Amino acid sequence: MNATLSERISDQLSNFTMTERRLANFLAANPDRLLLETNSSLAEQAGVSPMTVTRFVRKIGFRDMADAKSILKAHSYSPTGSEIGSRFERVHEARKDEFGDRGAIEAEGVSVEKAYATRRLPVWNRIVKLLAHSDSVYIAGFQTTDYLARGMAMLLLYARPNVHHLSGVDGIYANVLTDTAVKKTLVVIDVFRYGKNSPALSKFAKRQGMDVVVISDEFCKWAAKLTDYHLPASANTRFFFSSMASIHTIMNLLVHDVIDELGEQVKPQMDVVWRAQEEFGNYL
Numbered sequence: 001m002n003a004t005l006s007e008r009i010s011d012q013l014s015n016f017t018m019t020e021r022r023l024a025n026f027l028a029a030n031p032d033r034l035l036l037e038t039n040s041s042l043a044e045q046a047g048v049s050p051m052t053v054t055r056f057v058r059k060i061g062f063r064d065m066a067d068a069k070s071i072l073k074a075h076s077y078s079p080t081g082s083e084i085g086s087r088f089e090r091v092h093e094a095r096k097d098e099f100g101d102r103g104a105i106e107a108e109g110v111s112v113e114k115a116y117a118t119r120r121l122p123v124w125n126r127i128v129k130l131l132a133h134s135d136s137v138y139i140a141g142f143q144t145t146d147y148l149a150r151g152m153a154m155l156l157l158y159a160r161p162n163v164h165h166l167s168g169v170d171g172i173y174a175n176v177l178t179d180t181a182v183k184k185t186l187v188v189i190d191v192f193r194y195g196k197n198s199p200a201l202s203k204f205a206k207r208q209g210m211d212v213v214v215i216s217d218e219f220c221k222w223a224a225k226l227t228d229y230h231l232p233a234s235a236n237t238r239f240f241f242s243s244m245a246s247i248h249t250i251m252n253l254l255v256h257d258v259i260d261e262l263g264e265q266v267k268p269q270m271d272v273v274w275r276a277q278e279e280f281g282n283y284l
Contacts, residue, residue, distance in 0.1 A: 005031050005072055008060040015059065019052045032192065035072055036219040039065055108245050114234040115249035119257075127229050130211050131254060132160065132261040135181035138210075140166040140188050142195025148247060149189050155255045158273050159266045168197065176205070184210045189251075191217040191235070191242065202226045215250055217242065 003011070009024045016024055026046040027034055033042055043050045053065070062068040118124065131137055137156065141149030146167070153165035162181070166173060176184070186205040190198040199222045202212045206226065214223035215231045223230040233246035259266050277283045 003061075005034060012059050016056075019048045020056045020059065022046060023048050023052060023056050032219070035069055036192065036221075108243060111234040111243060111246040112249050115246040116253070118231050118233070118250055119253055121231070123229055124231075127213050127231070128254065128257045128261050130185045130213065130229070131156065131187070132258045134183045134185040134211065136162045136164065136179050136184045138164045138166040138176055138184065138186045140168065140186065140201060142190050142198055144241070145189045145191055145247075148244065148251065149187070152187070152189070152251045152255065156258065158270055159255065159259045159262060160269055168201070173201065173204070176208070184208075185213060186210050187213045187215065189215045189247065190220070191244075191247070192219050194220065194222070198222075199226060215247060217247075
């Protein structure tokens with residue numbers, strides 16, 4: 001059976017119980033959750049019981065959650081792109097909805113509020129101190145998050161020296177290997193579907209004695225297993241591609257707090273950067 005998740009739900013809609021219908025509505029708005037969550041975590045987010053999730057998954061034609069993940073993952077990311085077609089339909093319908101933009105704005109606002117909430121996590125201040133006081137800081141992004149890593153590295157470089165965008169273009173991250181700094185920190189930024197090198201690079205950095213910070217979407221399961229320094233960002237799924245607003249906010253807050261942590265030490269670094277701007281004349 002090659003039906004999309006939405007088609008499977010639609011086919012069984014009249015057979016759902018009240019709680020199953022609640023789960024169906026949740027998955028209609030957040031289809032990726034079935035790929036990323038466990039029975040328990042999906043149940044908690046949808047406000048139903050794990051048993052309801054089990055019954056629901058079987059009712060829409062899967063043996064169990066593992067079977068659902070396997071089939072839907074292959075279907076969603078196959079060359080046929082039928083799930084991409086479904087995204088186009090959802091976006092098109094949202095544009096016709098009188099409250100579509102208002103809903104998107106509200107959802108975006110919630111994701112930014114959640115980003116500010118990460119600032120209250122106990123681990124936040126420890127991460128700020130790592131970014132402020134490590135001898136070298138490397139920042140890596142993968143696929144669509146590479147521009148975020150590059151931007152964060154450029155901003156931090158205004159505040160402190162020895163900040164590097166880690167592109168991995170050489171395939172072996174040699175600049176990390178050859179860096180003789182004693183205390184090094186790696187920041188990895190990634191979202192679903194996660195780059196294969198995200199956990200691989202994080203594990204490698206840990207073996208090299210580096211501290212590892214991961215900024216990811218809220219679905220990421222591997223980060224917490226590899227590091228204590230994990231900042232999950234809320235994903236607004238009302239767009240065709242998930243919004244990066246929450247990750248942008250977390251990055252901006254980190255840079256802001258690093259500058260506050262460094263205090264007067266920032267001024268000489270800023271002077272160096274500003275003199276370079278004048279020297280090369282690339283700014284108005």
